[in-house]
Amino acid sequence: MIDRLPTALLVTDRHGQIRLANARASELLGEPVDHLMGAALERVLAPLDELRRQRRSGEKRHELSIDLDGRALIVGYALSEVNGLCWDDRDEQYAITFQDITRVAELREERDRLLSISAISEAIPTLLHELKNPFAAVMSAMEVLRRDAPDEATRESVDAILAQLDRMRLVLDGFSLGHRSLRSARRARVDRELRQTFELLRNHARSSSVFTSAAIAEMPPLPLDTTVVRAIAFNLFLNSLDACGEGGAVKLSARLLQAEQGSAKRVFEMEVADTGAGMTPEVLARCREVFYTTKSKGSGIGLALCQRAVDAANGVMMIDSSPDAGTTIAIRVHC
Ligand SMILES: Nc1ncnc2c1ncn2[C@@H]1O[C@H](COP(=O)(O)OP(=O)(O)O)[C@@H](O)[C@H]1O
Numbered sequence: 191m192i193d194r195l196p197t198a199l200l201v202t203d204r205h206g207q208i209r210l211a212n213a214r215a216s217e218l219l220g221e222p223v224d225h226l227m228g229a230a231l232e233r234v235l236a237p238l239d240e241l242r243r244q245r246r247s248g249e250k251r252h253e254l255s256i257d258l259d260g261r262a263l264i265v266g267y268a269l270s271e272v273n274g275l276c277w278d279d280r281d282e283q284y285a286i287t288f289q290d291i292t293r294v295a296e297l298r299e300e301r302d303r304l305l306s307i308s309a310i311s312e313a314i315p316t317l318l319h320e321l322k323n324p325f326a327a328v329m330s331a332m333e334v335l336r337r338d339a340p341d342e343a344t345r346e347s348v349d350a351i352l353a354q355l356d357r358m359r360l361v362l363d364g365f366s367l368g369h370r371s372l373r374s375a376r377r378a379r380v381d382r383e384l385r386q387t388f389e390l391l392r393n394h395a396r397s398s399s400v401f402t403s404a405a406i407a408e409m410p411p412l413p414l415d416t417t418v419v420r421a422i423a424f425n426l427f428l429n430s431l432d433a434c435g436e437g438g439a440v441k442l443s444a445r446l447l448q449a450e451q452g453s454a455k456r457v458f459e460m461e462v463a464d465t466g467a468g469m470t471p472e473v474l475a476r477c478r479e480v481f482y483t484t485k486s487k488g489s490g491i492g493l494a495l496c497q498r499a500v501d502a503a504n505g506v507m508m509i510d511s512s513p514d515a516g517t518t519i520a521i522r523v524h525c
Pocket residue numbers: 425429430433464466467468469473477478482483484485487488489490491492493494516517
C-alpha cells in the first residue's frame with residue numbers, strides 16, 4: 191500500500207535511522223529501497239533533529255534543499271510522530287513524507303521577482319518626472335558657469351561635469367522609453383544625435399576592453415524622436431557590451447535606405463552588431479518579452495521597450511543571433 195502513495199515516505203526510529211522507505215522515496219532520492227533501509231536520515235535528507243526543530247519552531251514552510259549528485263533539489267516535507275507503525279518497538283518513530291517542489295519554489299521566486307519589478311516600474315515614470323526639472327536646472331546652470339568661466343582650468347572642470355551629466359541623461363532616457371513612439375511630428379538631425387550617443391557609449395565601453403566602432407551616415411532631418419532613437423541605441427549597445435567578453439567588438443550603424451528600387455520612400459535603419467556570446471534559440475524566442483532576462487542583475491525591459499517603440503511607429507526590429515556568431519539587431523522604420 192505504501193508503495194502506491196504518490197508522496198515519498200520514510201519512517202525512522204528516534205535516532206534517525208531509516209526503517210521503512212516506499213517506492214516513491216527511492217525514486218526521488220535515486221537509491222534502491224534496500225539501500226535506504228538502515229541508512230541515516232541525515233545522509234539522504236537532513237538530520238532528524240533539524241526536522242524536529244523546524245516543526246517545533248512553527249516555521250510556515252517546511253522545506254529542505256538537498257544535493258542529489260550535484261543536482262540541487264528543493265523538497266517540501268511533513269514530519270509526524272507515528273509510534274507503533276512499523277515495528278513493535280514502543281520507542282518513538284517518525285514518518286517523513288516529502289515531495290520534490292523545486293519547480294514550485296522556482297515559480298514562487300519568479301513571482302516575487304515580478305511583483306517587486308512591477309512595483310518599481312510603476313514608480314519609475316513619477317521618479318523620472320520628478321528628476322527632469324532639477325536635472326534641466328543643473329544642466330543650464332552648468333552651461334552658464336562654463337560660459338562665464340574665469341579661466342581654462344575651470345572651464346575644463348565644468349566640461350567634465352557636463353559630460354557626466356550627459357551620461358546621466360542618457361541613462362534616464364533609456365528608462366523613459368516608456369510608451370513613446372519612435373516617430374515624431376518634428377524633424378530632427380538623428381545622425382548628429384547618434385554620433386553624440388556613440389561618443390558617450392564608447393567612453394562607457396572603455397573600461398570593459400571591448401572594441402567599439404560606428405558607421406553613421408549623413409542624413410537629412412527625419413521625422414523621428416531623437417530621445418527614443420538614442421534610448422534604443424543605448425539599450426542595444428549596452429546589451430552587446432554585456433554579451434562581449436574582453437576583446438569583443440560592438441558596432442553601431444545607421445543609414446537611410448530606399449524602401450524599394452526606384453521609389454522615393456525611405457527607410458531609416460539602425461543596427462547594433464556584436465561578436466558576443468549570442469543567444470540560444472530558447473533565449474532568442476523569448477528575449478523581447480517584458481521582464482525576460484538571463485542576467486542576475488537584469489531587468490528584462492530593454493528589448494521589450496525597444497520593440498514597443500518600434501511597433502508604435504509601424505517599424506520592425508529584426509534579431510539575428512546564435513551562440514557562435516554573436517548578435518545583430520536592426521530596427522527599420524519608414525521615414
Ligand atoms: N546582444 C545580445 N547578445 C546576447 N544576448 C542578448 C543580447 N541582447 C539581448 N540579449 C538577451 O536578451 C535578454 C533580454 O534583454 P533586455 O530586454 O535588454 O533585458 P536585460 O538586458 O535587462 O537582461 C538578455 O537578458 C539576454 O539574454
